[in-house]
Amino acid sequence: MPPAFSAVPDSGPPVASGLRRDRDFLRLWWGQTASQLGEHTTLVILPLHAVLTLGLDPGRLGVLRAVGQAPVLLLTLFVGAWVDGWRTRTVMVLADGGRAFVLCAAASLALLGEFGPAALCATAFAVGVLSVFFDVAYQASLVRLVPRDRLVRGNSALEGSRSAAQIGGPALGGALVSLLSAPLAVASGALFFALSCVSVRRIRRGERVPQRTERQPPVRRRILEGLRLVLGDISLRAVCLASAVFQFSFAALMTVHLLFLPLELHLSGTAVGLALAASGPGALLGSVLAAALPKRFGYGVVLVCAAAIGDGAFLCVPGLHGSPAVTLPALLVVGFVFGAGGQVVNVAVMAIRQSVTPYGMQARAAATITFVGMGLTPLGSVLGGVLAEEWGLRTGLLVTAAGMLLSPAVIALSPLARLGRALPDVPAERAPGRCEGPATGGAASPDAG
Numbered sequence: 001m002p003p004a005f006s007a008v009p010d011s012g013p014p015v016a017s018g019l020r021r022d023r024d025f026l027r028l029w030w031g032q033t034a035s036q037l038g039e040h041t042t043l044v045i046l047p048l049h050a051v052l053t054l055g056l057d058p059g060r061l062g063v064l065r066a067v068g069q070a071p072v073l074l075l076t077l078f079v080g081a082w083v084d085g086w087r088t089r090t091v092m093v094l095a096d097g098g099r100a101f102v103l104c105a106a107a108s109l110a111l112l113g114e115f116g117p118a119a120l121c122a123t124a125f126a127v128g129v130l131s132v133f134f135d136v137a138y139q140a141s142l143v144r145l146v147p148r149d150r151l152v153r154g155n156s157a158l159e160g161s162r163s164a165a166q167i168g169g170p171a172l173g174g175a176l177v178s179l180l181s182a183p184l185a186v187a188s189g190a191l192f193f194a195l196s197c198v199s200v201r202r203i204r205r206g207e208r209v210p211q212r213t214e215r216q217p218p219v220r221r222r223i224l225e226g227l228r229l230v231l232g233d234i235s236l237r238a239v240c241l242a243s244a245v246f247q248f249s250f251a252a253l254m255t256v257h258l259l260f261l262p263l264e265l266h267l268s269g270t271a272v273g274l275a276l277a278a279s280g281p282g283a284l285l286g287s288v289l290a291a292a293l294p295k296r297f298g299y300g301v302v303l304v305c306a307a308a309i310g311d312g313a314f315l316c317v318p319g320l321h322g323s324p325a326v327t328l329p330a331l332l333v334v335g336f337v338f339g340a341g342g343q344v345v346n347v348a349v350m351a352i353r354q355s356v357t358p359y360g361m362q363a364r365a366a367a368t369i370t371f372v373g374m375g376l377t378p379l380g381s382v383l384g385g386v387l388a389e390e391w392g393l394r395t396g397l398l399v400t401a402a403g404m405l406l407s408p409a410v411i412a413l414s415p416l417a418r419l420g421r422a423l424p425d426v427p428a429e430r431a432p433g434r435c436e437g438p439a440t441g442g443a444a445s446p447d448a449g
Helices: 023-053 057-081 088-111 117-145 149-179 184-202 220-231 234-262 269-277 279-297 299-318 322-356 359-374 375-393 393-404 406-412
Strands: none
Touching: 023 088, 023 149, 023 184, 023 234, 023 269, 057 117, 057 220, 057 234, 057 359, 057 375, 088 117, 088 184, 088 299, 088 322, 117 149, 117 299, 117 322, 117 359, 149 184, 149 269, 149 279, 149 322, 184 359, 220 359, 234 269, 234 299, 234 322, 234 359, 234 375, 234 406, 269 279, 269 322, 279 299, 279 322, 299 322, 299 393, 299 406, 322 359, 375 393, 393 406
């Protein structure tokens, strides 16, 4: 997920005394945690507000989710080409500052009683646009901050912070929707994004960025370079396909799932938040396992097994009946298993992607994979709404859950399944250019090309 093509050359200077003693890495880590907590809180607050307060039907909920996901399809490739020439921490600070502003504006509208479906869609779209910038910059930032031999540990730590956010975010979002007014619920996300800005902005280590000249390559050329890199690499190509299948099916499933829990299982907003948060503890376990399992069993075996177990857990949900006292514990188990398996896959795939991508193309590679993997999620969200309306919530949930199993099938049939215990490398002649490793202090110095 030869050394000349490594994301960061092995000769790069190590981080002093390990990642846990590196203050700049810790600032990135804490900033990412706050940002993810804000994101996961907001992702629950907006659709629950739409369902429980505004009474949106399945079709309109699917449209709302599609609007929030549309920026991935529209902007990711352009953002990737742009971010490679800028400091990633600057992009992250501006993106989270923008998300905080948007949510404050939305809270003001809610306070005035004007936060209807149109304003909700506009908020979801604006947050989605800024999320594209943050996510692309974040995936490129770690490679510029730590050496290659610590990518897996760094990714494991950052994904662990995302897991912690998955625990607190949905539960907090569900509780806020149930207990507080809409303005306070929406404004809560702004606070976390503001905290992320403060933490990331305090990073002091110099960051190497490509030298900007008077005649920059056109954006189209930079986008094509990213596409050629990803489509020309057999590992990255497999990651794209598996991600696209999963994200499309998962988007459809979540549209049905967010309706199934309150309407079919009669769960309160707080219970819905707890059910969605259950993946967080599992993801924490997955973060720990992801650092150890590939070294023992190999990346290929771990990817296939973790994806099949995690994604397959959702097949149990359509069969749930009874009171919340019965269904909620079952949902917690499903969420835990899904979170653990998914996190192992996320960390492993991220390390694979960073390992085979040249240092100066990390953002473009991340953007291309995000574009291909998540570009169809708006259609998946709409499909989920259609299935829920035409076939019913249980049947729609079963079909979309089965669709997620296509992702481990793709991995099993791809070269990813044959990966051993070491991260893959690519011949040096396939790299677009040689770049320096991450700076360890002082001012940022430009790359040679």
